Amino acid sequence: MTTTSPATPHEHSPEARIDLDSALTRLRAGSSEWTALTAAGRRDLLRRIRSAVAGAADDWARIAAASKGLEPRHPLAGEEWLAGPYAAIVALDAYIGTLDALARGRSPLAGVRTGTAPGGRTVVHTSPLNVADRILLSGYTTEVWLQPGVTAHEARDAAGLASRHPLRSGGVGLVLGAGNVTSIPFLDVLYELLAEGRVALLKVNPTQDALVPVFERAFAPLIEAGFAAVVSGGGDVGAYLTRHPEIDHVHITGSETTFHAIVGSGDDRLRVPITAELGGVSPVIVVPGRWTAADLRFQAEHVATMRLHNSGHNCIAGQVVLLSRDWDQREDFELELRRAFARTPKRPVWYPNAAARLEHVREVYPDAEWFADGTRAIAVGDGEIETTEYFAPVLGIVDLPGTGAAFVDAAVAHANERLTGTLGANVLVDPVTQHRLGSPFDEAMARLRYGTVAINAWTAFGFLTPTATWGAFPGGTVDDAPSGIGIVHNALLLDEVERSVVRGPFRPFPRSLGRGRFSVLPKPPWFVTSRTGRAVSEGFARFRIDGRIGPLLVTLARAFGA
Incomplete structure (x- = not known):
């Protein structure tokens, strides 16, 4: 997520402006050729990009880790493999499958199972769709819920978006890249091309300048054809590009402050449409139940992962744990959570201004407990932590009353009404309790107004699954969009999406052999304690x-x- 704000255009040199103008002129010419490229042609082009990504994968992961202060063999350096080359490859494979279906005159949903969710919503079961997913991600599934009233038949007919009607040009899109997760800019460019029919200019966030050569290698087939370009620079470059007459659309992954600076006001109001992913304060709803000591430890590590992955510099991070004050295991869970924070390997707090935010937390929550030499914290109590996305390794715990359905209802209402944003919500519930709650639990999940809801999983799994969707819950506008507008990823190119739902195993193997969702995975490799x-x-x-x-x-x- 970028924290820089657009600056005035005159801050960058005339030579830089000439280079930007030249890139946009080439893209404008390329937009016509992209429009003329068939689904089969696009599929073959993506296969070339896949080869380029494979060739750049080692450098991608190494440079990304180094940019965050991690040595290549640091225990958490694996994050950069999953959030970089892995995410790019699985997305390319999924898009290639969609384009191949379209090239053969089939819907991308041909053979994909559908169902229903509360409120008569149509559900598309978007993963696993292949053997590799069933092996590597055993026990994890994703669903895309369509907006109420959309039928399965209508979904199959509409799937494909701009790639289904390639003769409709979307013009030139500007992608203002995220600064925290290295696959985000790559994936956003793909979505501009395939879902929206726009060629794309990627402006890389300054935190990822070291990866510009990697992006240029990965996108080489697109760059050579005039379908994409990669540029760097600060807020001055971003400001110049957002007001450039050759830009037809803007997409940003960043902060709400940056978004509003781009939109502007009065005579400086942005003249073109904008989509955005802006983060928020994500809840972790812990439903009271009867948990074993192993359950308490595993799920505490799960929550620690939601907060400490990437040193907390994630819009996807869990920030507020909603706990029942009436749960008789509440103190045990809190103890395990503190232990998980303590034993997670130390790492730099690397994102710009994060250290200042940590100091601010010390002032606002003087009773917070600090770990890893004061670089991560757990704060108990409501307040600012519910309305401000810290984008740093700080986790809040908020008490709510009740158990069973009463707690679930209270937690859903609290998340919807008190926490800023609608990007993602996480829910942890043991199988016995979920079974006992029955359909009211499912109905409560449907009431969560979040773009991704993860049950016994982290919403990051939805982010990493290309056939799921990622973005805010529908309803954001340029004047009120705390988590953004629109979606990305969505490799099946579905229309009229409401949300994605992720489901995972409450227990890892071998304990998953008991009641509940089975998985052959032991502790998942993305756990920060692995x-x-x-x-x-x-x-x-x-x-x-x-x-x-x-x-x-x-x-x-x-x-x-x-």
Whole structure:
């Protein structure tokens, strides 16, 4: 997420302006050629991009880790494999499948199972759709819920978006890239091209300047054809580009402050449409139940991962844990949560202004408990932590009354009404309690006004699944969009989406053999407490790239050492 604000155009040099104008002129010419490219042609182009990403994968992961102050063998360096090359490859594979279906005159939803959700919503079961997902991500599923009233038949007919009607040009789009997760700019460019029919100019966030050569290598087939360009620079460059007459649309992943600065007001009001992903304060709803000691430890590490991944510099991070004050295991869970914060490997707090935000938290929450030499904190109590996205490793705990359905209803209402944003919500519930709650639990989940709802999973899984969707809950406007407008990813190119729902196993293997959702995975490699997370994450990415079974077996064996 970028924190820089647009500055006045005159701050960058005339030479830089000439280069930007030249890039946009080439893209304008390329937009006509992109429009004329068939689904089969686009599919073949993506296959070339896939080869380019595979060739750049090692540099991508290494440079990304270094930019965040991590040595290549740091226990958490695996994050950069999953959030970089892995995310790019699985997205390309999914888009290639969609374009291949369109090239053959089929709907991308042909053979994809559908169902219904509360409120008569149509549900598209978007993963797993292949054997690799069933093996690597055992026990995890995603669904896309369409807006009420959209039928399965209508969804199949509409799937494909701009790639279904390639003769309709979307012009030139500007992508203002995120500064925190390296796959975001890459994925946003793909969505501009395939879902919106626009060629794209990517302006890289300054925090990722070191990755510009990697992006240029990955996008080389697009750049050579005039379908994409990559530029760098600060807020002055962003300001110049957002007001440029050759830009037809703006997409940003960033802060709400930056978004409003771009939109402007009065005579400086942005003249073109804008979509955005702006983060928010994400809840972690912990439903009271009867948990074993192993459950308490595992789910505490799960919550720590939601907050401490990428040193907390994630719009996707869980920030406020909603706990029942009437849960008789509440103190046990809090103790395990503190232990997880303490044993997670130390890492730099690297994002611009994050250190200042941590100091601010010390002032606002003087009783907060600090860990890892004062670089991460847990604060108990409501207040600012519910309305301000800290974008730093600070977790809040807020008490609510009740147990069972009463607690679930109170937590859903609190999340909807008190927490800023609508991007993602996480819910942890043991299988016995979920079964006992029955359909009212499902109805409560439908009332959560979030673009992604994860049940016994982290919403990041939805982000990482290309056939799921990512973005704010529908309803944001340029004047009121705390988590943004529109969606991205969505590799099945579905129309009229309301949200994605992720479901995961409450317990890892071998404890998943009992009641509940089965998984062959032990501790997932993305857990910040996984001892083998770096090696397993890299192994997963390499398998997605080359499909070699031998190294995958070695990787899976390592996973059981977590």
